[in-house]
Amino acid sequence: MSTKEIPYKIYLNENEIPKEWYNVRADMKNKPAPLLNPATLNPITAEELSAVFCEELVKQELDDDTAYFPIPEEIRNFYKMYRPSPLVRAYCLEKELDTPAHIYYKFEGNNTSGSHKLNSAIAQAYYAKEQGLKGVTTETGAGQWGTALSMACSYFGLDCRVFMVKVSYEQKPHRREVMRTYGANVTPSPSMETEVGRKINAEFPGTNGSLGCAISEAVEAATSNEGYRYALGSVLSQVMLHQSIIGLETKAALDKYGVKPDIIIGCAGGGSNLGGLIAPFMGEKLRGEADYRFIAVETASCPSLTRGRYVYDFCDTGKVCPLAKMYTLGSGFMPSPSHAGGLRYHGMSSALSQLYHDGFMEARSVGQTEVFDAGVQFARVEGILPAPESNHAIRCAIDEALKCRETGEEKNIVFGLTGTGYFDLVAYGKYNDGTMSDYVPTEDDLAKGFAGLPNVNE
Amino acid sequence: MSTKEIPYKIYLNENEIPKEWYNVRADMKNKPAPLLNPATLNPITAEELSAVFCEELVKQELDDDTAYFPIPEEIRNFYKMYRPSPLVRAYCLEKELDTPAHIYYKFEGNNTSGSHKLNSAIAQAYYAKEQGLKGVTTETGAGQWGTALSMACSYFGLDCRVFMVKVSYEQKPHRREVMRTYGANVTPSPSMETEVGRKINAEFPGTNGSLGCAISEAVEAATSNEGYRYALGSVLSQVMLHQSIIGLETKAALDKYGVKPDIIIGCAGGGSNLGGLIAPFMGEKLRGEADYRFIAVETASCPSLTRGRYVYDFCDTGKVCPLAKMYTLGSGFMPSPSHAGGLRYHGMSSALSQLYHDGFMEARSVGQTEVFDAGVQFARVEGILPAPESNHAIRCAIDEALKCRETGEEKNIVFGLTGTGYFDLVAYGKYNDGTMSDYVPTEDDLAKGFAGLPNVNE
Numbered sequence: 007m008s009t010k011e012i013p014y015k016i017y018l019n020e021n022e023i024p025k026e027w028y029n030v031r032a033d034m035k036n037k038p039a040p041l042l043n044p045a046t047l048n049p050i051t052a053e054e055l056s057a058v059f060c061e062e063l064v065k066q067e068l069d070d071d072t073a074y075f076p077i078p079e080e081i082r083n084f085y086k087m088y089r090p091s092p093l094v095r096a097y098c099l100e101k102e103l104d105t106p107a108h109i110y111y112k113f114e115g116n117n118t119s120g121s122h123k124l125n126s127a128i129a130q131a132y133y134a135k136e137q138g139l140k141g142v143t144t145e146t147g148a149g150q151w152g153t154a155l156s157m158a159c160s161y162f163g164l165d166c167r168v169f170m171v172k173v174s175y176e177q178k179p180h181r182r183e184v185m186r187t188y189g190a191n192v193t194p195s196p197s198m199e200t201e202v203g204r205k206i207n208a209e210f211p212g213t214n215g216s217l218g219c220a221i222s223e224a225v226e227a228a229t230s231n232e233g234y235r236y237a238l239g240s241v242l243s244q245v246m247l248h249q250s251i252i253g254l255e256t257k258a259a260l261d262k263y264g265v266k267p268d269i270i271i272g273c274a275g276g277g278s279n280l281g282g283l284i285a286p287f288m289g290e291k292l293r294g295e296a297d298y299r300f301i302a303v304e305t306a307s308c309p310s311l312t313r314g315r316y317v318y319d320f321c322d323t324g325k326v327c328p329l330a331k332m333y334t335l336g337s338g339f340m341p342s343p344s345h346a347g348g349l350r351y352h353g354m355s356s357a358l359s360q361l362y363h364d365g366f367m368e369a370r371s372v373g374q375t376e377v378f379d380a381g382v383q384f385a386r387v388e389g390i391l392p393a394p395e396s397n398h399a400i401r402c403a404i405d406e407a408l409k410c411r412e413t414g415e416e417k418n419i420v421f422g423l424t425g426t427g428y429f430d431l432v433a434y435g436k437y438n439d440g441t442m443s444d445y446v447p448t449e450d451d452l453a454k455g456f457a458g459l460p461n462v463n464e
Numbered sequence: 465m466s467t468k469e470i471p472y473k474i475y476l477n478e479n480e481i482p483k484e485w486y487n488v489r490a491d492m493k494n495k496p497a498p499l500l501n502p503a504t505l506n507p508i509t510a511e512e513l514s515a516v517f518c519e520e521l522v523k524q525e526l527d528d529d530t531a532y533f534p535i536p537e538e539i540r541n542f543y544k545m546y547r548p549s550p551l552v553r554a555y556c557l558e559k560e561l562d563t564p565a566h567i568y569y570k571f572e573g574n575n576t577s578g579s580h581k582l583n584s585a586i587a588q589a590y591y592a593k594e595q596g597l598k599g600v601t602t603e604t605g606a607g608q609w610g611t612a613l614s615m616a617c618s619y620f621g622l623d624c625r626v627f628m629v630k631v632s633y634e635q636k637p638h639r640r641e642v643m644r645t646y647g648a649n650v651t652p653s654p655s656m657e658t659e660v661g662r663k664i665n666a667e668f669p670g671t672n673g674s675l676g677c678a679i680s681e682a683v684e685a686a687t688s689n690e691g692y693r694y695a696l697g698s699v700l701s702q703v704m705l706h707q708s709i710i711g712l713e714t715k716a717a718l719d720k721y722g723v724k725p726d727i728i729i730g731c732a733g734g735g736s737n738l739g740g741l742i743a744p745f746m747g748e749k750l751r752g753e754a755d756y757r758f759i760a761v762e763t764a765s766c767p768s769l770t771r772g773r774y775v776y777d778f779c780d781t782g783k784v785c786p787l788a789k790m791y792t793l794g795s796g797f798m799p800s801p802s803h804a805g806g807l808r809y810h811g812m813s814s815a816l817s818q819l820y821h822d823g824f825m826e827a828r829s830v831g832q833t834e835v836f837d838a839g840v841q842f843a844r845v846e847g848i849l850p851a852p853e854s855n856h857a858i859r860c861a862i863d864e865a866l867k868c869r870e871t872g873e874e875k876n877i878v879f880g881l882t883g884t885g886y887f888d889l890v891a892y893g894k895y896n897d898g899t900m901s902d903y904v905p906t907e908d909d910l911a912k913g914f915a916g917l918p919n920v921n922e
Binding site: 013014015017019020084086087088094098116117118120157160161179180183184186187188189382385386387388389390391426428429431432434435437438 | 471472473475477478542544545546552556574575576578615618619637638641642644645646647840843844845846847848849884886887889890892893895896
């Protein structure tokens with residue numbers, strides 16, 4: 007089919023929304039290493055994990071073999087309110103870059119949470135409701151995940167308790183108000199409401215909080231309150247499963263126009279978006295049916311894949327969560343507080359870590375100013391103001407498209423535009439003022455993080 | 465066609481984007497009264513108006529007879545980046561209200577400006593570029609229009625100078641940063657950069673500014689700088705013409721499913737969204753081909769249609785703009801500073817005023833708390849956080865749907881969801897805290913505004 011026929015935006019029909027999520031682990035020869043119980047250091051059992059997560063989600067988390075999970079109808083109905091999301095042909099960006107490459111982006115920002123996070127939030131809320139729970143607890147950093155879970159809980163009439171990293175709670179009051187508008191209870195973390203929060207407050211008075219600490223608080227609040235479970239927006243295999251809808255829709259849209267991507271690019275924090283976007287393509291690669299280049303783009307200020315170690319580590323500062331084998335900078339690693347947006351988690355999804363370790367995926371890290379350069383260039387021609395996280399993928403897509411200009415190659419480049427930057431205007435303001443930080447951790451900074459790795463690796 | 469087949473979101477195809485704007489004035493028997501030159505009080509000529517607006521836009525402004533204007537291809541290409549916008553069937557809201565009514569909303573918020581304003585901004589920027597101008601000037605209040613014009617100018621490489629009402633400049637730094645990110649030059653108004661700004665600053669030291677004052681500054685900046693013209697996002701007939709794309713798409717989408725609306729509802733400030741949404745339906749009504757109820761919903765704090773007078777008035781505080789005959793509260797009327805969002809303009813589009821005067825349209829005014837009640841109820845089931853302006857239309861649509869519950873009527877209710885509330889979280893915060901203002905002007909407040917009406921009416 008000629009490229010002339012490709013519209014600016016490819017929308018699937020509502021009845022083309024996938025009816026099953028795809029579990030990439032089913033096609034991995036080397037499965038991700040099992041989660042470990044933090045108390046016993048043995049592989050965690052479904053029963054143990056059920057104290058933290060809903061039963062159905064525990065099944066999804068531990069199942070490395072089932073390739074497809076049906077998407078319940080109530081979730082599909084919710085999806086219809088904001089999905090299918092458009093796959094956009096970036097004609098204007100191509101023209102601006104004067105590149106022979108064809109650039110596509112899957113845009114997940116057209117919903118009030120402002121990102122792809124809603125795809126998993128609605129699933130996690132649904133299973134909580136099905137189990138007859140009162141509510142869920144969670145943590146949020148930049149606020150996208152907390153907003154998404156608030157929306158999902160509001161839809162199902164569930165209570166939602168969000169522990170929000172204190173610095174974000176104070177600096178992002180708007181995100182906080184969206185969550186409150188959707189009926190969530192938002193607490194700055196570390197709080198005095200949990201054991202672990204009180205302990206961290208005592209140890210580090212005046213701390214700004216961290217995602218790892220907020221996770222510990224949310225897990226404690228879930229396990230110590232009757233009728234609550236914990237929900238997490240990234241890193242977990244269940245999240246990657248739910249987010250596979252991004253990749254499945256992308257593939258269906260490309261297939262419709264006979265387009266085969268050469269390079270697929272996603273920003274990488276905990277891996278939820280990247281894992282979801284590449285899932286079905288990675289499945290084809292793992293099964294030897296097709297070949298693609300996958301590029302994970304992380305921030306140079308928190309470079310878990312490019313400078314981390316592939317070892318077992320704690321998932322949270324309070325060490326209450328299961329241990330995961332992953333590329334990590336150590337749960338005590340402190341990213342720069344001046345870093346914008348998400349992508350600040352110290353570790354990476356176990357499944358993506360294994361795939362990277364096995365050579366199925368590339369990774370690169372990029373600095374903050376060059377990332378915003380790309381985001382603003384994109385915004386001015388494509389009309390969408392991207393989230394800082396998404397700017398990482400845009401940077402890499404532009405770089406690859408510029409290489410095509412050099413070589414004359416007509417590559418198909420696909421990247422994930424995970425969300426919008428409407429709640430990140432303080433960061434854009436710093437960029438506009440030329441006061442953006444380009445912090446990169448020194449070897450000493452990294453060594454401090456690695457020093458906190460658990461003994462189990464020895 | 466059975467309603468079961470109607471999807472949640474009706475998306476037209478890209479090639480179904482209208483190729484012509486529709487000019488409702490062509491079908492009006494009683495044409496809107498002509499604009500008057502503020503110096504001579506005679507009907508303004510094209511030549512006089514060309515000092516303020518681009519030539520092509522002057523033609524559109526003064527043409528009461530041509531029914532269709534072709535949309536230039538460059539504008540249609542830009543439209544393709546965010547249009548067609550979805551017409552959404554509000555299944556979840558219907559369920560929540562337990563109403564037999566069918567509710568539809570045309571959602572214009574899925575673009576970075578966050579509202580329908582981009583539809584006219586790109587047209588006005590295009591004609592400025594075609595005329596070989598350096599740039600355009602404008603004012604902005606809540607910031608939607610300024611953002612839209614910044615995006616449009618950035619796309620065409622035009623300079624964009626925005627006079628932003630001082631209180632918004634200070635209280636909405638995020639909107640300001642979006643405009644700066646798109647390369648606009650943003651100045652708090654009243655400024656010391658214009659004659660009229662210096663005069664107003666001297667007369668009212670420490671003033672918060674007003675839309676009428678910012679308009680005067682922007683017009684002066686346009687007419688006193690070589691290569692600049694002024695752009696306005698509402699009230700004008702040219703804007704209503706560009707915004708007709710909303711109604712044309714809505715009509716095409718409804719026609720596809722054989723749905724005939726009974727009631728069409730839009731929030732009304734200057735009338736840009738309402739006028740655009742209803743245009744093709746109003747055309748049918750004026751030509752006697754069909755009948756519809758149209759409801760303009762305004763804020764009780766600035767009720768130009770429901771409590772204003774239908775007379776000639778100044779369009780701006782500085783009295784530098786042409787006079788228009790319209791429903792108005794007087795250019796000196798001061799709406800409550802605690803009112804959220806837009807809809808604060810003292811007057812109403814001339815064409816809509818005439819249509820209202822001739823009985824083709826209804827109007828009602830609603831209080832702020834009940835408006836946010838409706839918006840939050842909508843957000844929690846439909847997933848979109850609406851702009852405060854849009855909440856006015858939602859309030860009315862819900863009220864009409866609840867009447868249908870009483871009567872059992874299966875009416876088709878269509879309303880305009882003009883934008884998102886992502887930059888209005890301070891207002892939502894006040895609502896969440898229960899500290900929202902429900903100011904309604906007293907008769908004395910109104911009398912003060914009417915006292916400033918020009919002599920031409922006597």
